Amino acid sequence: MKLKKIPIFVLSLLVLFLVSCIRDTDFDQASDITATPIVELDLIYFTLDASDFFDSITNTPRLTLRDTTRIDFLDETDFQESLLRAEFLFEFTNSIPRQFDVDFQFLSVANDTTYTTSTSVLAGTEQNPVETTFIENVERPEVFDLTSAEKVVVSVTIPSSSEALEGELNLKSKATYYLEITERE
Amino acid sequence: MKHVLAIFLLVSTVVFGQNKQILYGFKEIPQSLLVNPGGVVPEEQRYHFGVPLLSQFHINGGASGISVYDIFGESSVDINTRIDNKIFEMTNNDFFTATQQLEIVNFGWRKNETTYFSAGIYEEFDFIFYYPRDLAILAWEGNADYLGYEFDLGEVSTTGDLTMVYHFGMNKQMSDKLTLGARGKVYSSIASHRSTNNQGTFVTEVVEGSENIYEHRIQDVDMLVESSGYEDIIENGTGAIGRRALFGGSLGVGMDLGITYDISDNFTASASVLDLGVIFHNSATKNYRATGDYTLDGIELLFPALEDGETTFPYYNNLEDELEGEVPIDTLYNSYTQMRPLKFNASISYDMGELFRGGKCDCLDMDPGEDNELLGLQVYGIKRPKSLQMAGTLFYYRKLFEFLAGKVTYTVDPYSFSNIGLGLAVDLGRFNAYVAADNILRYGNIAKAKSISLQFGFNIKIHRF
Numbered sequence: 001m002k003l004k005k006i007p008i009f010v011l012s013l014l015v016l017f018l019v020s021c022i023r024d025t026d027f028d029q030a031s032d033i034t035a036t037p038i039v040e041l042d043l044i045y046f047t048l049d050a051s052d053f054f055d056s057i058t059n060t061p062r063l064t065l066r067d068t069t070r071i072d073f074l075d076e077t078d079f080q081e082s083l084l085r086a087e088f089l090f091e092f093t094n095s096i097p098r099q100f101d102v103d104f105q106f107l108s109v110a111n112d113t114t115y116t117t118s119t120s121v122l123a124g125t126e127q128n129p130v131e132t133t134f135i136e137n138v139e140r141p142e143v144f145d146l147t148s149a150e151k152v153v154v155s156v157t158i159p160s161s162s163e164a165l166e167g168e169l170n171l172k173s174k175a176t177y178y179l180e181i182t183e184r185e
Numbered sequence: 186m187k188h189v190l191a192i193f194l195l196v197s198t199v200v201f202g203q204n205k206q207i208l209y210g211f212k213e214i215p216q217s218l219l220v221n222p223g224g225v226v227p228e229e230q231r232y233h234f235g236v237p238l239l240s241q242f243h244i245n246g247g248a249s250g251i252s253v254y255d256i257f258g259e260s261s262v263d264i265n266t267r268i269d270n271k272i273f274e275m276t277n278n279d280f281f282t283a284t285q286q287l288e289i290v291n292f293g294w295r296k297n298e299t300t301y302f303s304a305g306i307y308e309e310f311d312f313i314f315y316y317p318r319d320l321a322i323l324a325w326e327g328n329a330d331y332l333g334y335e336f337d338l339g340e341v342s343t344t345g346d347l348t349m350v351y352h353f354g355m356n357k358q359m360s361d362k363l364t365l366g367a368r369g370k371v372y373s374s375i376a377s378h379r380s381t382n383n384q385g386t387f388v389t390e391v392v393e394g395s396e397n398i399y400e401h402r403i404q405d406v407d408m409l410v411e412s413s414g415y416e417d418i419i420e421n422g423t424g425a426i427g428r429r430a431l432f433g434g435s436l437g438v439g440m441d442l443g444i445t446y447d448i449s450d451n452f453t454a455s456a457s458v459l460d461l462g463v464i465f466h467n468s469a470t471k472n473y474r475a476t477g478d479y480t481l482d483g484i485e486l487l488f489p490a491l492e493d494g495e496t497t498f499p500y501y502n503n504l505e506d507e508l509e510g511e512v513p514i515d516t517l518y519n520s521y522t523q524m525r526p527l528k529f530n531a532s533i534s535y536d537m538g539e540l541f542r543g544g545k546c547d548c549l550d551m552d553p554g555e556d557n558e559l560l561g562l563q564v565y566g567i568k569r570p571k572s573l574q575m576a577g578t579l580f581y582y583r584k585l586f587e588f589l590a591g592k593v594t595y596t597v598d599p600y601s602f603s604n605i606g607l608g609l610a611v612d613l614g615r616f617n618a619y620v621a622a623d624n625i626l627r628y629g630n631i632a633k634a635k636s637i638s639l640q641f642g643f644n645i646k647i648h649r650f
Contacts, residue, residue: 026258029264030257033265038328039327039329040332040389040399042398042399043483044484045485045486046485046486048488062490067486067487067489068497069486070502091398173398176329177327
């Protein structure tokens with residue numbers, strides 16, 4: 001009877017199952033997918049005592065203190081490509097009765113300066129430590145100068161110093177990184 | 186990264202759990218014995234041989250809480266807004282899953298009127314990945330808006346197995362009412378990974394009196410990824426896959442059990458337990474374990490007094506070393522034991538044949554005995570890392586002609602409430618063909634389906650000695 005029709009029927013069912021379609025979709029949109037995380041991350045911190053600015057052995061002032069650290073993650077390619085903006089927050093608390101100049105110098109692997117910034121820290125007293133907040137907002141294209149750096153040199157300069165000088169200079173800092181992670185050509 | 190996401194979403198939706206609700210109890214299809222070894226084998230069936238490599242292909246994939254269309258559908262809403270909505274809408278109990286089975290050989294023979302043996306080999310791939318909601322939020326949005334929030338690292342949960350299964354089963358009709366069956370299995374694991382029972386949190390918060398502005402803390406971390414086989418395959422290439430499939434890797438044993446019982450003339454109950462087994466992963470294992478606590482508060486500069494040529498402390502290296510010391514990631518090569526994902530099925534069916542057939546004038550009905558028209562309920566469950574996943578099915582089975590039987594199912598499961606399935610088995614002489622697919626309402630546009638299951642195969646059935 002209808003035997004001949006049956007395989008055709010089954011075959012068409014199979015075809016339906018196997019060749020069923022994916023419609024009303026646009027996979028090109030994949031290239032529009034963009035994650036925009038905002039990352040808060042601690043940076044450096046230090047506490048300097050007033051006595052650090054005076055060499056008691058040679059009895060001479062040390063007007064500039066300097067230290068360096070690698071910040072390797074900055075010059076990683078993915079990070080460089082994704083970083084739109086970086087906002088640095090430096091919070092100084094000063095109980096030394098002197099004003100300070102603080103310089104941040106970013107250096108590449110070859111020790112070329114890629115980016116610099118600096119600020120002044122207000123003088124305070126031991127009874128009334130004074131807070132100075134410094135915000136450095138770095139956007140494109142300048143942010144590329146920042147991310148081509150591999151290390152940062154921090155210099156703290158005091159105008160004058162003596163053995164009798166007392167108090168502390170404290171720094172806390174963090175950065176907010178605004179990232180845009182998407183497909184790159 | 187997003188290509189991976191796109192492919193993953195597509196595959197997990199187009200490809201399909203292991204619920205074979207259509208195949209279950211479908212006695213015209215010899216492979217139904219793999220779903221219930223205690224199923225009823227038609228009395229007249231003497232032998233069956235699966236067409237090698239074509240006797241059963243099963244593919245099943247699903248994603249709870251999301252479909253391809255949800256993300257990639259044509260829409261005026263920006264794709265990132267849609268992802269944003271889904272990232273928050275989905276919970277850590279949502280999952281992506283894919284299962285695929287390919288029968289290499291399958292055959293069976295009747296020993297006597299009451300005993301039917303069956304045996305075979307099939308390959309199985311089974312994968313599940315739970316949605317790690319907190320990590321997704323952290324990656325998508327960052328930590329800036331989540332100060333003080335403890336991101337749960339323990340949400341990471343996944344298993345994956347590629348296994349060759351060798352089996353032999355016996356089906357025994359104990360009485361007119363009772364049929365029992367059991368199937369012994371040997372598992373030859375090709376590759377396997379498992380990462381479940383993880384714990385740990387990550388938090389960024391402002392802590393009064395701390396050294397720096399924030400504390401970034403990784404707390405109570407205990408995360409473990411176990412794997413076997415991958416190293417062998419990476420080192421020795423595809424040859425290792427074949428060798429591991431042929432008992433050259435980690436081995437395991439297990440069994441399936443099944444029962445069918447006629448409660449009355451019209452009511453029949455059945456049940457089965459599948460893959461009650463274990464694999465002993467002792468070949469090419471490689472496990473990673475991270476444990477510990479760590480608090481990061483940035484880099485403390487010490488301004489050491491330096492002579493010319495001296496360099497300062499390696500702060501950054503020290504930080505990296507400290508992290509590796511506090512939360513070490515150990516590579517281990519120990520063996521481990523893994524339970525197979527246990528599955529169970531149960532059903533109760535009502536034979537409508539007696540009720541609706543006059544019994545006299547049904548010319549097309551060549552086999553006016555029993556079980557020609559059944560209505561019933563089935564339940565299915567599978568033990569997954571985070572929970573037991575259940576599905577309930579309402580089915581209607583009809584033997585349309587001597588050579589054609591069909592089954593329609595309506596299934597409610599974690600994926601959806603609108604899953605209609607259809608199965609057909611055709612016997613043309615000795616040739617048996619079947620196809621079964623669920624979520625057929627979605628075949629018009631698979632992109633909108635949260636899961637689909639498909640099985641088809643070809644067998645030779647011989648009805649006399």
